[in-house]
Amino acid sequence: MINEIYDVIVVGGGHAGCEAAAAAANLGSKTLLVTMNMQTIGQMSCNPAMGGIAKGQIVREIDAMGGYSGIISDKSAIQFKMLNLSKGPAMWSPRTQNDRMLFAEEWRIALEQTPNLDFFQDMVKEFIIENNKVCGVKTSLGLSIKAKSVVLTNGTFLNGLIHVGEKQLGGGRMGEPKSFGITEQLVSLGFEAGRMKTGTPARIDGRTLDYSKMEEQKGDENPQKFSYSDTPKITRQLSCHIAYTNEKVHDILRTGFEKSPMFNGTIQSIGPRYCPSIEDKINRFADRNRHQLFAEPEGWRTVEVYLNGFSSSLPEEVQIQAMQAIPGFENAKVFRPGYAIEYDYFPPTQLNHTLETKLISNLYFAGQINGTTGYEEAAGQGLMAGINAHLKINEKPEFILNRDEAYIGVLIDDLITKGTDEPYRMFTSRAEYRLLLRQDNADIRLTEKSYKIGLAKADRLKNVTEKIDKSNELEEYLRQTSLKPTVINPLLESIESSPVDQAYRASQILTRPNITLKTLESITILKENLDKYSEEVREQAEINIKYKGYIEKEKVNVDKLNRLENIKIAETFEYLNIPSLSSEARQKLTKVQPKTLAQAGRISGVSPSDINVLMIYMAK
The missing domain is CATH 2.40.30.260 (Elongation Factor Tu (Ef-tu); domain 3)
Structure with a gap:
């Protein structure tokens, strides 16, 4: 195996590395996962839980695209909670408490059953680079393993330093050695590196x-x-x-x-x-x-x-x-x-939206190396890096999720466009279109996209299509079913809601804030039909009816944004030659090299007036 030329080598067996390896292998790439310890693949280094506010949406998105995190979480769950149910559906966030040992075991089993995936236990300390293109890795055993692309997911292991009071220990996790050599090589090649810190409680x-x-x-x-x-x-x-x-x-x-x-x-x-x-x-x-x-x-x-x-x-x-x-x-x-740990990271403005580095072709970064914190953020990046590494070496179009399509899209766009100097954590407030990016509709948003690139399987797409059809059918039934005052008023009075003096559609009654489909089940003529539909379909139909106006308003805002997303900026664009731009905007735009006018507008330090200048200049 050492003499083989792999399509993708994934460095690191944490959440980002596991998803990257699974995605690349399932797409058909001959993949090698190199990890310092085969016994800690999929390890939950900090809390034994997955999901939470906004993070649960990311897990659902990973699952909708054919990733493994949702499946592993379900198989190892010891508790489930849907958070924020007292708020609107945009805020509902699933979370599992997990069996730490079972979680890692299920990851190991899932990866070992994945075709096209090999494993090797060793430390990668250097890249093989030719003509600014990565061609493989060198390990601490002195082995050179060739590859067409490499995904780097080192977590907290790059020059990791553990602190307990005045004591310091070199390590990437308590009881495990640090990784060294990679940072030094990348800095010598022109990469900017920094240090971040995280911590964990006592057990x-x-x-x-x-x-x-x-x-x-x-x-x-x-x-x-x-x-x-x-x-x-x-x-x-x-x-x-x-x-x-x-x-x-x-x-x-x-x-x-x-x-x-x-x-x-x-x-x-x-x-x-x-x-x-x-x-x-x-x-x-x-x-x-x-x-x-x-x-x-x-x-x-x-x-x-x-x-x-x-x-x-x-x-x-x-x-x-x-x-x-x-x-x-x-x-x-x-x-x-408990202990704190310091580790190396690379400011993510040095990446493209595919998570490929701008300096070295076919080299991808995913996870905490990009300045993020959290299993879910890492796993989402790993999935996208694995997908794009496979697509790039097969000369296929890149796979990028927009901010209105997924929390993963928001995460990566924030990192690439704005960068981060503190560990980045996802929140619902970071997504301007969070009503569209709910946890209940991740499959509707993303499964077909993933199916088209070959990752999500046909049975997944079939389930989504059936869900959409059934949801539309139920919505239409509720819009067509008329309820007379004699039928609906006893229910309304029982929950202290204003009675009606004429017949109303069931969908109209459902838009009342204190009415749910569960409430309407007490009406016999409705219950018989509602019982035909799954809980998932009912939830989808109810949200679509209740929040129709808000959803349509967000879609209008997305259309406005997409007009700017469609205005591409050439890679050779010389911002320094436009004196009308502010000095800060010239510097930031030159550093980030945004691909579209919309992305340029999201860069910290670039004002709306700067965007207007760019629009006028590009129009000329």
């Missing part, structure tokens, strides 16, 4: 916790799942528990500040703003006398517990002492202290 022996002093947090009564395929729904669930810090906990934590690498200057890189360490929380929010924590089980057959919200790099004795001041944790024993 605790669940047998030593008193859950009676915490608030139980159960999963949904009728749990759903991530995958649009036939993965089984979870039938039993484990509870999480909510605990709270207090002033005593905070006082103990403060005693370790002088030895904190965050506060004594040892760590200078920037960590994730939206997932701060516990010491950062009590420092930044000194007026708060408590912070919420979640005790999350790590799996069906382990007593290990993850304390979400208690990420820390303080000395281990301070972490333990402070933890034991939390109600329910008085006798807590720690399996492993």
